[in-house]
Amino acid sequence: MTETMDTTRAVVVERDFPYPPEKLWRALTEPHLIAEWLMRNDFSPEAGRRFTLSADWGEVDCEVETVEPNRSLSYRWDTKDLRSIVTWTLAPTATGTSLRMEQRGFTPEQKAYFQGATVGWPRFIAQLGEVVSRLD
Template structure:
């Protein structure tokens, strides 16, 4: 596993890239099977079909999402709308996962969460879900990025 690198992007974008030993099929499952996604993110009812709506059960409020693009084992993009309690305006952003098979049969994973415009709190909440990429190496994985949870790739 190569450690993730946060690229230099615009101030309202979080962007990470990883080279994973696991094939795109396994990474896709970790991103799109509700039980597997819940293990590292939050409870949800995701259906990886363009146009479908789903929600994450956030700590204080539900996070409403809509699948904008879904190409199995290649691309998953969804809107992320988080309505703070009494804090004011909703937080609207877009999360994109791009998967590409590497020459060794693993996956190059690129994650982009854009639309922050100075509202970093949801990124911090997302980071609280795990902060480590495990790949089944319980207790041995090094932290690689703030918004990569520790059980992302435990999918079969």
């Protein structure tokens, strides 16, 4: 058996939050909340649903891949020549939720995209935490 090496790279950010998974799920799936921490959007948590994220610099074409309420969400994240997948995983802990975000699919030639994601995702997730802290 021959193994094929995956030559793509991934950005992973993991953070623990003092909130239940349901609160984080709301911020990950409700369009008006996503707009507060990430970008303007027409998101709906339905597998196969296409949506767009937009910012002043341009747009990201997306399609929901998987939805497991309060547990896991993944979607395609395609912009210019980048084809990637963003996966959110939520796991309850004794004190709240462990959140893991992975964006995979960066080729070795896509250093600028990889660097942008490496810097950008921790900022987005910090903003996500601020949004969740204000939810009832």
